[in-house]
Amino acid sequence: MDLGQFTDHALSEWMKQEGPESDIVLSSRIRIARNLRHYPFPMLATNPQSREVLEKVSTVLNNEDLASISHFNLMPLSEMSELDKRVLVEKHLISPNLANESRNGAVILSDNESVSIMVNEEDHMRIQCLTPGFQIKEAWDLANQIDDIFESQLNYAFDEERGYLTSCPTNVGTGIRASVMIHLPALVMTHQINRILSAVTQVGLAVRGLYGEGSEASGNLFQISNQITLGQTEEEIIDNLHSVVLQIIEHERAARNTLLAEARHRLADKVHRSFGILSHAVILDSKEAMQRLSDVRLGVDLGLIQGMSSRSLNELVVMTQPGYLQKVSGGPLSSEERDVRRAQLFRERFAQK
Structure with missing residues (x-):
């Protein structure tokens, strides 16, 4: 399978x-950081060493147990254009760090893109499993199965006291990051979001934006993940995240019900105004597009807007990002050209409603 199978379509299977x-x-994710014993971490590795790491990792792709999970595709970043790398970042299949700074970096993707294994990123391996909706435990089961297969074939860097050794000290121990992408527009509208997120950070969880560390929240989308990787088992980390996210979901549902009961007309006006702007705008920057799309998503979820699916809105999140816009346009676009193309895309899609 060539790279175009992963970059030509906005929506992963x-x-x-x-x-x-x-x-x-919107989604649940498990990411596991692993390194190979006797090799320097990627930031200190020489070109021959990082190439050897890639070769060792790639040999595991022939494993029958791994093949029973999915067919996997190995793609070196050196063979990708900058635009293709950006699209993979926007689809959350690789990290900005791998796209920008990797030496002999590569990504291994399952056919349906639910599994992404980054090689020679900050660590030698980062195994990522993605699932739709709130399925963090299912994502962990899959990631753990894949990790066991690789560990049976490779010699991981592991310490009896510290656990799995990683480039960043905050990942030492289990090496696991469990996260969910969650849409919280009602908590934002009812001015409860700061209190909720403050409580989340006090129980050992981190709150980030759409693209993880260093990104800000956009379109009322927040990434909730564990901060602690040492001193807890993987199951304890996942159970803690699971229970906290369940509480956040309850608060968001309660806030949505309050808005419907006490401010239904104002809420309907807000979501339909955003729908109207996305349907008719001639120029639209990414920040406003994400906010308006958040309003429309809330309207769809609450039955205030009919005839649209969450799937189509998920697709638009990726399709209107800068990299994908340029990909479908056939080349680089200026900022204003992207804003014009983004607005055109929304007009076309919403006209089909």
């Missing part, structure tokens, strides 16, 4: 499925 609580939780 796994994103086309409906998951539990999908009106609030």
Whole structure:
């Protein structure tokens, strides 16, 4: 399978499925950081060393147990254009760090894009599993299965006291990051979001934006993940995240019900105004597009807007990002050209409603 199979389409196969609580939780993710014993971390490795790491990792792709999970595609970043790398970042299949700074970096993707294994990023391996909706435990089961297969074939860097050794000290121990992408517009509208997120950070969880560390929240989308990787088992980390996210979901549902009961007309006006702007705007920057799309998503979820699917809105999140816009346009676009193309795309899509 060539790279175009992953960059020509905005929606990954796994994103086309409906998951539990999908009106609030867009996706769940497990990421596992692993390094090979006797090799320097990627930031200190020489070119020959990082090439050897890639070769060792790639040999595991022939493993029968791994093949029973999916067919996997190995793609070196050196063979990708900058635009293709950006699209993979926008689809959350690789990290900005791998796209920008990797030496002999590569990504291994399952056919449906639910599994992404980054090689020679900050760590030698970062195994990522994605599921639709609130399925963090299911994502962990898959990631753990894949990790066991690689560990049976490779010699991981592991310490009896510290656990799995990683480039960044904050990942030492289990090396696991469990996260959910969650849409919280009602908590934002009712001015409860700061209190909720403050409580989240006090129980050892981190709150980030759409693209993880260093990104800000956009379109009322927040990434909730564990901060602690040492001193807890993987199951304890996941159970803690699971229970906290369930509480956040309850608060968001309560806020949505309050808005419907006490300010239904104002809420309907807000979501339909955003729908109107997306349907008719001639120029639209990414920040406003994400906010308006958040309003429309809330309107769809609450039944205030009919005839649109969450799947189509998920697709638009990726399709209107800068990299994908330029990909479908056939080359680089200026900022204003992207804003014009973004608005055109919304007009076309919303006209089909």
